[in-house]
Amino acid sequence: MNSFLEFEKPLADIEGKLKELKHLAEDGDVDVSSEIAKLETRSDLLLRETYEDLGAWQKTQVARHADRPHYLDYVEGLIEDFTTLAGDRGFGEDKAILGGLGRFRGRSVMVIGQEKGSNTTDRIKHNFGMAQPEGYRKAVRLMKLAEKNNIPVITFVDTAGAHPGIEAEERGQAEAIARSIDTGLSLKVPFISIVIGEGGSGGAIALAAGNTVLMLEHAIYSVITPEGCASILWRSGDKARDAAEAMKLTAQDLLELGVIDKIIKEPLGGAHRGAAETITATGDALAEALDNLVEKDGETLRLERRQKFLDMGRAGIA
Amino acid sequence: MNWLTNFVRPKIRALVRKQDDRETLWEKCPSCGQMIFHRDLDAAMRVCPHCDHHMRLNARQRLEQLLDDGTIERIAVPDVPADPLKFRDVKKYTDRLKDARAKTSEDEAMVVASGTMNGLGIITCVQNFAFMGGSMGLAAGEAMLAGAERAVADSKPLIIFAAAGGARMQEGILSLMQMPRTTIAVEMVQEAGLPYIVVLTDPTTGGVTASYAMIGDIHIAEPGALIGFAGQRVIQDTIREKLPDGFQRAEYLLEHGMIDMVVHRHELRDTLSRIVDMMMNRDESRIIKSLAALPPAVDAPSEEKTDADDASDAAPVETDS
Numbered sequence: 001m002n003s004f005l006e007f008e009k010p011l012a013d014i015e016g017k018l019k020e021l022k023h024l025a026e027d028g029d030v031d032v033s034s035e036i037a038k039l040e041t042r043s044d045l046l047l048r049e050t051y052e053d054l055g056a057w058q059k060t061q062v063a064r065h066a067d068r069p070h071y072l073d074y075v076e077g078l079i080e081d082f083t084t085l086a087g088d089r090g091f092g093e094d095k096a097i098l099g100g101l102g103r104f105r106g107r108s109v110m111v112i113g114q115e116k117g118s119n120t121t122d123r124i125k126h127n128f129g130m131a132q133p134e135g136y137r138k139a140v141r142l143m144k145l146a147e148k149n150n151i152p153v154i155t156f157v158d159t160a161g162a163h164p165g166i167e168a169e170e171r172g173q174a175e176a177i178a179r180s181i182d183t184g185l186s187l188k189v190p191f192i193s194i195v196i197g198e199g200g201s202g203g204a205i206a207l208a209a210g211n212t213v214l215m216l217e218h219a220i221y222s223v224i225t226p227e228g229c230a231s232i233l234w235r236s237g238d239k240a241r242d243a244a245e246a247m248k249l250t251a252q253d254l255l256e257l258g259v260i261d262k263i264i265k266e267p268l269g270g271a272h273r274g275a276a277e278t279i280t281a282t283g284d285a286l287a288e289a290l291d292n293l294v295e296k297d298g299e300t301l302r303l304e305r306r307q308k309f310l311d312m313g314r315a316g317i318a
Numbered sequence: 319m320n321w322l323t324n325f326v327r328p329k330i331r332a333l334v335r336k337q338d339d340r341e342t343l344w345e346k347c348p349s350c351g352q353m354i355f356h357r358d359l360d361a362a363m364r365v366c367p368h369c370d371h372h373m374r375l376n377a378r379q380r381l382e383q384l385l386d387d388g389t390i391e392r393i394a395v396p397d398v399p400a401d402p403l404k405f406r407d408v409k410k411y412t413d414r415l416k417d418a419r420a421k422t423s424e425d426e427a428m429v430v431a432s433g434t435m436n437g438l439g440i441i442t443c444v445q446n447f448a449f450m451g452g453s454m455g456l457a458a459g460e461a462m463l464a465g466a467e468r469a470v471a472d473s474k475p476l477i478i479f480a481a482a483g484g485a486r487m488q489e490g491i492l493s494l495m496q497m498p499r500t501t502i503a504v505e506m507v508q509e510a511g512l513p514y515i516v517v518l519t520d521p522t523t524g525g526v527t528a529s530y531a532m533i534g535d536i537h538i539a540e541p542g543a544l545i546g547f548a549g550q551r552v553i554q555d556t557i558r559e560k561l562p563d564g565f566q567r568a569e570y571l572l573e574h575g576m577i578d579m580v581v582h583r584h585e586l587r588d589t590l591s592r593i594v595d596m597m598m599n600r601d602e603s604r605i606i607k608s609l610a611a612l613p614p615a616v617d618a619p620s621e622e623k624t625d626a627d628d629a630s631d632a633a634p635v636e637t638d639s
């Protein structure tokens with residue numbers, strides 16, 4: 001792992017020492033295997049200690065980690081015969097929200113999600129996962145298509161928010177998001193949403209009104225970015241850490257608030273240290289959630305989903 | 319234009335401004351800066367007689383302008399958990415709530431009422447910008463749901479007046495969850511085949527716009543109202559370009575197909591009545607105009623004139639009444 005987060009500095013130090021030791025061992029005849037073993041144990045322990053107790057701001061950084069698996073990684077790891085479907089049929093093709101038909105463990109599914117991109121070129125291509133109205137309108141189109149063919153809808157949520165721009169406003173960003181929420185809530189097919197990284201604001205809930213909402217252990221989900229909240233309420237972007245803590249945006253907080261249904265465990269040190277493991281765990285959680293929904297009839301699915309959101313915040317909060 | 323209006327009147331105004339009771343008796347138009355006598359402003363439905371600027375209304379003023387005299391019945395909104403996150407920024411959320419309640423004499427940012435409008439029974443939800451920027455939290459969600467449930471129970475149209483800077487950040491993710499919850503409220507009314515009409519007032523931005531305010535059967539905006547999803551500063555910081563003139567204003571949204579019409583406040587009540595009356599699709603109109611709460615003292619700002627002044631000059635003298 002090359003890119004360490006700020007709070008991982010002590011880990012980076014050990015990692016550096018390990019590398020140096022291994023290098024020395026290659027060069028000379030010195031046996032450093034016991035030293036290496038010792039350092040590796042220390043590194044593991046430190047990693048465990050660090051990740052057992054991540055604060056909200058640290059999780060924010062982990063959730064945004066560039067090496068974290070993104071939408072396309074999940075599609076590749078979990079979906080067979082994936083067939084991308086493009087366009088909103090009105091204006092254009094948005095590459096921040098992607099979607100298509102595929103098979104998940106044998107079953108036909110409609111997969112929709114935000115793609116942030118994993119390198120600079122891709123990040124620009126996918127507009128950092130921040131969709132224009134067309135992205136949400138495409139999502140609406142695909143959700144309706146899935147419903148018509150009685151195919152479950154699976155969404156992967158990973159965005160800092162919807163794109164803020166002149167054209168986005170002119171083409172009705174607000175309406176597009178509202179319509180996407182409305183469509184998701186109305187679906188008469190199973191609808192499962194998974195917050196895999198950053199669930200930012202209206203741009204996230206547009207795809208997250210599912211029957212079951214799953215969330216990765218170190219993902220975040222909030223009404224505004226900590227930076228945005230800090231600049232509005234504290235009038236200082238430097239207070240993002242305080243804002244992150246105050247907003248209760250971790251998966252653990254959200255489970256307690258009844259906003260999400262289940263946490264998907266990440267490998268030690270976060271999803272960016274074990275993409276394959278994370279994707280498999282997500283697949284297992286998804287399969288379980290689907291199994292619980294596929295037998296239900298459409299109207300039941302719609303009414304249960306509605307009731308779930310109606311109950312939210314009414315009970316269970318001290 | 320003449321010597322009298324250009325020179326003498328401003329002097330008279332200047333003299334008036336120097337007096338101390340203007341705080342209570344006079345209000346300054348935030349758009350043109352003219353001072354307006356409070357009774358004139360109320361008679362003009364808080365539309366500036368000089369420049370036609372539509373000033374923000376609080377919930378009580380809105381209800382009084384909309385509903386027939388003596389028909390306003392406030393609908394109770396269920397209690398919600400207070401401060402579910404125990405949130406504190408530079409100030410405690412509970413203190414902010416206390417301040418807002420003291421300032422507005424309202425419990426929360428959204429008021430629900432039933433009443434008649436030109437004789438037509440309606441349910442209305444009014445967002446109060448004066449209460450923490452009208453922000454949408456658990457209480458607003460419950461208010462929308464209470465309004466929707468009542469509309470369905472009574473088979474009446476639901477008219478909402480949106481006004482909010484966005485989500486109630488102090489309620490964190492629970493404020494975001496009001497986007498689906500208020501959307502469900504709208505779905506309930508629309509499923510019952512009842513009209514759901516949105517009036518977008520200044521300002522309507524953020525999560526409110528991206529949920530119940532943009533899925534109306536009909537969207538009406540007050541002139542000049544700021545309406546949008548992203549804040550102008552955020553957009554400017556992102557694109558680093560100058561925003562176009564009139565960006566995110568009611569007229570701009572009309573031009574871009576996001577709303578059905580921009581309606582002057584003096585015509586709003588009658589327009590809403592006409593639309594609701596037709597949408598209810600009854601055999602004949604049930605509008606009773608004689609029930610109007612406010613006498614049509616002012617149909618258009620130019621008719622506000624109290625003296626025999628030049629009719630083309632929109633600068634009546636504030637001092638004559």
Ligand SMILES: [Zn+2]
Nearest residue numbers: 347350366369
């Ligand atoms: Zn004015």
